[in-house]
Amino acid sequence: MPSEQSAPLVAAFAGLGGQRVWSLMISLFGDLAQGNGDAIDGPVLSSIMAALDVRPEASRVALHRLRNDGWLQSHKVGRISQHSLTAQGRAESAAASPRIYAAPPDLSEPWQMVMTEENGRETDTALRASGFIPALPRAYVGRADSTAPKGCLALRGETPPDWLRRAVEPADLASEYDALLVALSTAENELTRVHHMDALGVAVLRCLIVHNWRRLVLKHPALPGGVIRPDWSGYQCHLLVDQLLHRYPQPALQDLAATSATG
Amino acid sequence: MPSEQSAPLVAAFAGLGGQRVWSLMISLFGDLAQGNGDAIDGPVLSSIMAALDVRPEASRVALHRLRNDGWLQSHKVGRISQHSLTAQGRAESAAASPRIYAAPPDLSEPWQMVMTEENGRETDTALRASGFIPALPRAYVGRADSTAPKGCLALRGETPPDWLRRAVEPADLASEYDALLVALSTAENELTRVHHMDALGVAVLRCLIVHNWRRLVLKHPALPGGVIRPDWSGYQCHLLVDQLLHRYPQPALQDLAATSATG
Numbered sequence: 001m002p003s004e005q006s007a008p009l010v011a012a013f014a015g016l017g018g019q020r021v022w023s024l025m026i027s028l029f030g031d032l033a034q035g036n037g038d039a040i041d042g043p044v045l046s047s048i049m050a051a052l053d054v055r056p057e058a059s060r061v062a063l064h065r066l067r068n069d070g071w072l073q074s075h076k077v078g079r080i081s082q083h084s085l086t087a088q089g090r091a092e093s094a095a096a097s098p099r100i101y102a103a104p105p106d107l108s109e110p111w112q113m114v115m116t117e118e119n120g121r122e123t124d125t126a127l128r129a130s131g132f133i134p135a136l137p138r139a140y141v142g143r144a145d146s147t148a149p150k151g152c153l154a155l156r157g158e159t160p161p162d163w164l165r166r167a168v169e170p171a172d173l174a175s176e177y178d179a180l181l182v183a184l185s186t187a188e189n190e191l192t193r194v195h196h197m198d199a200l201g202v203a204v205l206r207c208l209i210v211h212n213w214r215r216l217v218l219k220h221p222a223l224p225g226g227v228i229r230p231d232w233s234g235y236q237c238h239l240l241v242d243q244l245l246h247r248y249p250q251p252a253l254q255d256l257a258a259t260s261a262t263g
Numbered sequence: 264m265p266s267e268q269s270a271p272l273v274a275a276f277a278g279l280g281g282q283r284v285w286s287l288m289i290s291l292f293g294d295l296a297q298g299n300g301d302a303i304d305g306p307v308l309s310s311i312m313a314a315l316d317v318r319p320e321a322s323r324v325a326l327h328r329l330r331n332d333g334w335l336q337s338h339k340v341g342r343i344s345q346h347s348l349t350a351q352g353r354a355e356s357a358a359a360s361p362r363i364y365a366a367p368p369d370l371s372e373p374w375q376m377v378m379t380e381e382n383g384r385e386t387d388t389a390l391r392a393s394g395f396i397p398a399l400p401r402a403y404v405g406r407a408d409s410t411a412p413k414g415c416l417a418l419r420g421e422t423p424p425d426w427l428r429r430a431v432e433p434a435d436l437a438s439e440y441d442a443l444l445v446a447l448s449t450a451e452n453e454l455t456r457v458h459h460m461d462a463l464g465v466a467v468l469r470c471l472i473v474h475n476w477r478r479l480v481l482k483h484p485a486l487p488g489g490v491i492r493p494d495w496s497g498y499q500c501h502l503l504v505d506q507l508l509h510r511y512p513q514p515a516l517q518d519l520a521a522t523s524a525t526g
Binding site for chain 2: 050052113115117136137138139151154156157158160161163164182
């Protein structure tokens with residue numbers, strides 16, 4: 001059962017879909033306990049998952065699955081279990097973190113247009129692997145410092161027209177970003193009523209934000225700031241995510257343990 | 264019958280096709296007598312056309328046609344006819360001259376790539392009318408100082424790869440430019456044997472060059488220097504045309520009249 005403080009926040013994000021418990025748990029460990037040696041006590045994990053409105057059985061199943069998949073490991077210390085990311089889980093979290101926690105791009109960030117000789121699949125694959133975004137037939141948009149494959153024509157970007165800004169937005173995620181923006185705005189609004197939030201509340205809030213943000217942001221290449229449409233909901237989400245994560249920094253694991261013990 | 268001096272030059276260009284007499288005559292008047300008040304005496308015109316290997320009847324038919332079309336006018340002055348461009352003919356010649364007599368472009372000349380929102384016919388027409396050359400789907404190459412239609416993305420050109428240089432060359436004129444380059448090189452070679460060329464010979468040579476050059480160059484937009492492939496035969500032709508026209512400048516009409524009188 002979610003805590004009184006967390007309930008309206010959990011509700012704000014509830015309609016977004018993609019709330020598989022094991023995935024939510026990966027977001028939680030990645031945000032709270034990515035450091036080498038970091039571990040979350042069993043009771044703390046139970047409290048957070050309960051606040052996230054996840055039933056205990058569902059949490060146990062997810063924990064089991066993630067241990068089997070090599071993401072998490074559990075150790076008994078005295079009478080309680082301690083759960084932590086495996087080396088592999090830490091590596092995967094670390095690989096995704098720069099993108100998840102990146103500051104919103106400067107909208108004057110330079111970009112480039114790269115044009116290819118042919119519609120070849122090989123060049124297309126190479127360009128996408130380097131973070132280039134298809135914008136027109138045989139033309140890709142990328143950060144100014146990305147290296148284009150040999151034989152391509154690379155031109156420095158100028159202030160782009162609206163249609164180009166829209167062309168590089170991930171069209172298939174448009175409604176999901178719109179929905180996330182509503183959820184984040186609702187949460188931000190709810191938070192204005194909260195005078196003090198304890199470590200557990202912060203952990204829950206951050207997990208909701210990070211989880212729902214990473215589900216979208218990791219599905220498409222980062223747009224160079226210079227081609228971002230300022231009112232694109234993906235960018236507006238980024239601003240809110242960044243603002244909220246800074247306003248509510250990661251709680252220390254000891255503080256969480258204390259909250260849980262007294263809760 | 265062509266003069267002894269002109270015969271090998273006429274032969275060099277003979278295989279190029281497009282040698283309609285009225286068209287040849289337009290080239291001749293445009294090169295020799297484009298100024299207001301300029302006129303070519305009947306005997307001079309006859310000598311030049313004869314040197315160009317055109318039969319007198321064919322010349323008369325062409326002259327008749329061009330008078331009917333409003334390009335040329337003829338006046339009797341004493342016993343001889345004087346032929347001149349009409350105001351309209353002069354205007355049309357003047358409109359084509361900047362392109363025909365343009366110096367070869369600097370190969371470092373700046374250029375731009377202009378990209379359009381859609382494959383619309385209207386934008387395509389507007390871009391082509393401004394001298395832009397389609398290079399990729401929805402992307403055009405133009406001179407840096409050309410103005411792109413509103414709503415397009417204009418990017419400053421950088422040193423282009425070979426495939427882009429080839430993409431903007433007029434593919435349908437490739438073999439014709441190759442043939443013209445052979446003709447111009449042959450003529451240039453023949454000219455090394457000529458120690459002095461009289462006014463009539465120069466008029467004939469220039470007519471051959473201007474006529475065969477304008478037939479091709481006016482069929483496609485000018486390529487910005489910065490995207491020209493240095494060994495493109497269209498560019499090599501341009502260099503030779505420019506060089507020969509400077510080495511053999513336009514003869515004065517009085518000198519031509521004198522040559523013809525003594526010939």
